[in-house]
Amino acid sequence: MSRETLRGAVSCAGIGLAGxxxxxxxxxxxxxxxxxxxxxxxxxxxxRDVDGLFTANMANILPTLxxxxxxxxxxxVAVGTNTGGNYFVDHLQWAAQALHARLCxxxxxxxxxxxxxxxxxxxxxxxxxxPYQPRDPISSYALAAARHMHVYGTTRRQLACVAVAARQxxxxxxxxxxxxxxxxxxxxxxxxxxxxxxxLDCCLVTDGAGAVVxxxxxxASHQRQTPVYLLGCASAQTHRQISQMPDLTVTxxxxxxxxxxxxxxxxxxxxxxVQLYDAFTINVLLFLEDLGFCKKGEAxxxxxxxxxxxxxxxxxxxxxxxxxxxxxxxxxxxTIIEAVEQLRGTAGERQVLGAQTALVHxxxxxxxxxxxxxxxxxxxx
Amino acid sequence: MPxxxxxxxxxxxxxxxxxxxxxxxxxxxxxxxxxLCPYCGGNRLQWRRASGAGTVYSTTxxxxxxxxxxxxxxxxxxxxxxxxxxxxxxxxxxxSVRIDMKVQVVIRAGTxxxxxxxxxxxxxxx
Numbered sequence: 001m002s003r004e005t006l007r008g009a010v011s012c013a014g015i016g017l018a019g020x021x022x023x024x025x026x027x028x029x030x031x032x033x034x035x036x037x038x039x040x041x042x043x044x045x046x047x048r049d050v051d052g053l054f055t056a057n058m059a060n061i062l063p064t065l066x067x068x069x070x071x072x073x074x075x076x077v078a079v080g081t082n083t084g085g086n087y088f089v090d091h092l093q094w095a096a097q098a099l100h101a102r103l104c105x106x107x108x109x110x111x112x113x114x115x116x117x118x119x120x121x122x123x124x125x126x127x128x129x130x131p132y133q134p135r136d137p138i139s140s141y142a143l144a145a146a147r148h149m150h151v152y153g154t155t156r157r158q159l160a161c162v163a164v165a166a167r168q169x170x171x172x173x174x175x176x177x178x179x180x181x182x183x184x185x186x187x188x189x190x191x192x193x194x195x196x197x198x199x200l201d202c203c204l205v206t207d208g209a210g211a212v213v214x215x216x217x218x219x220a221s222h223q224r225q226t227p228v229y230l231l232g233c234a235s236a237q238t239h240r241q242i243s244q245m246p247d248l249t250v251t252x253x254x255x256x257x258x259x260x261x262x263x264x265x266x267x268x269x270x271x272x273x274v275q276l277y278d279a280f281t282i283n284v285l286l287f288l289e290d291l292g293f294c295k296k297g298e299a300x301x302x303x304x305x306x307x308x309x310x311x312x313x314x315x316x317x318x319x320x321x322x323x324x325x326x327x328x329x330x331x332x333x334x335t336i337i338e339a340v341e342q343l344r345g346t347a348g349e350r351q352v353l354g355a356q357t358a359l360v361h362x363x364x365x366x367x368x369x370x371x372x373x374x375x376x377x378x379x380x381x
Numbered sequence: 382m383p384x385x386x387x388x389x390x391x392x393x394x395x396x397x398x399x400x401x402x403x404x405x406x407x408x409x410x411x412x413x414x415x416x417l418c419p420y421c422g423g424n425r426l427q428w429r430r431a432s433g434a435g436t437v438y439s440t441t442x443x444x445x446x447x448x449x450x451x452x453x454x455x456x457x458x459x460x461x462x463x464x465x466x467x468x469x470x471x472x473x474x475x476x477s478v479r480i481d482m483k484v485q486v487v488i489r490a491g492t493x494x495x496x497x498x499x500x501x502x503x504x505x506x507x
Contacts, residue, residue: 128413129467131491134455135443142441143457150439150480194455195442195476243457243467248439 007263008381010096010107011220011227014043014213015337020326021177023207024117028059029070031209032112036071039211044224045106050213051075052104054091055111056082058123058329067110077104083237084364085277088212088332089371093233095214105215109336112209113328120329126241135194137279138202140242140366142194145282147248149196151297154285156196158300160187162281163200163323165309170320172310172350177206178324201281203322203331210333212340220378228343231357231376232263237369245367249297252370253290253361260359261292264374268292271374272355273342274314275335277363278321284308287361288316291372315352318342332362336373343377356380386414389428394495399433399486401464402426412464433486434461435499442475454478458499472500 016038019031032055040046053064053075060066064078077098081087088109095107113120134140148154164184170176182200190200220227236252236259239245261267268291276287285299293314294302302308308316317323319338322331339358341347356379362371384392386402390413393400402411406423410431417424440456454475459465470478471487484499 131494131496132455132467132469133443133453134467139441139443139455143439143455146441146480147439192442192444194444197441241467243465248457 006096006100007231007265008229009100009217010214011217011223011229012212012336012340012375013215013219013223013225013227014039014041014045015340016040016042016211017175017337018209019112019207020175021206021208022116023114026114026207028057028112028114028118029067030112031114031207032067032110032211033070035112035209035211036108036110039108039110039213042225043213045213047071047073049106050108052077052095052098052107054079054095054107054109056080056087057111057113058120075104077107083369085279085330085332086235086362086364086369086371088330088336089233089360089362089373090235090369092214092230092336092373093235096230096233099214099216107214108211109214109333110209110211111330111333113330114207115329116205116207118207129241129243137366138197139194141280141282142197143242144245144248144286144367145196145280148282148285151249152300154297154300156188157184158304159196159201159281159285160184161303162278162284162308163187165303166278166317166321166323168310169318169350170324172348173320173325176320176325177204178320197280197282203279203327204324206326206328208326208328208334210337212333212336226344227378228340228375229378229381231266231374231380232260233371233373234259234263235369235371239368240365242366249286251286251290251363251367253287253372256370256372257291257361260372260374264376266357266374271357271359273318273339273352273358274316275318275339275358275360276316276321277331277335277361278317278323279327279331279363281323283363284316286367287363291359291361310350318347318350318352332371335360335362339375343375386416390414391494393428394488394497397488399431399488399497400428401431401462403429410460410462410464412460412466431486432461434502435459435484435486437470437478437480437482437484438465439480440470440478452476456499458484466497468498470499470501
């Protein structure tokens, strides 16, 4: 996206969720269909209006064909780029480009997964890593966490504070899957999976689906819901396999973040609410640092001080995140949906009062691909 | 066509030696074997025997019940010449492997192909 042409050019007209938690018997497409229907109803639009489709998953090698056929639509723009769980945030920029260029009029970004109750096959195994039997993705994130602890003195307690903050937010979200009380001690005492990542440093494995409808901002006055505008979006990638990551303590969010902020004309200090792809607790520390919310190596202390939990100065993952709300294989779509809820002011007990700006950040692969987007209300256009 | 990079790599391993490509253009050591240099895009790559000396860049212990084989180490090793690869450190307890530990290559027979693993070059605690 370039700042001159695309800042505020499109807005989110509808969001939908379905099957959060467990949905036995439903296929990933069944769940996707429910979420798409909810999002279109939310937008006051119908499937007939959708002419741009942006989707991918781990089950279908031709995801836009399979999904469009299921939905009964014939999109004129179909993008199925798959870089892992960040792609939903990445697709925002291609949807914005397509809408702005009038290649399509209603763009649908959607995803569904039955990872908890269905069967799923792992993606293509990297040939030069698989023989060493890493338990991926956990091992890869554990290697990153171990390096961060070694270089910056980050502690397991600090990582645990990420999981506890997520749970505290989830307790304010009736849709969240895990809402039982959780303490730092609980996290530290949970079973070690790949040192230093223990069971409760890992995201949930749930079913779930989400859908987002985007339109050109000129239609905003006709929208059923309060428009939420896309102000900036950028992606960057560094590797596929963890051993090829240039520096295990710095992700490509250090490139995608500044580019998204520049388009939006905002800085981290201007952001009211933050949604970070928290597949593991270490993710949140890495992204807080790489996106500029604190200096490199200081996120552990920031989180330990309570900044990202309810009542803190920097609300992060207000839906409970992948750690406590929902994580059906890929989580990125849910960062967008929660940001829109917050900027509409419809987030109920977890609402960040007066939120006008939101950052969403998606992560894909083994910290491989990073996408950052900034949203705002009409007040910041 | 010349012999494929992956085939050359395995042939050297079968001989008990670790050889990797080095780029004529930028002099970087390359892992995994390829047909072009990922650092400068050059395609003049020379096979050179690696010293086999390395340093643990990061390490984890994959926890596994004893009846399924028990815990094991997974580590990223940075070779003295610069390339990094996923591997494991053998010869000491999985949880005793430390970042910055000096290690030396050992070639092991794997199920389908030869495996590049490492052992500490110093005794634990030194």
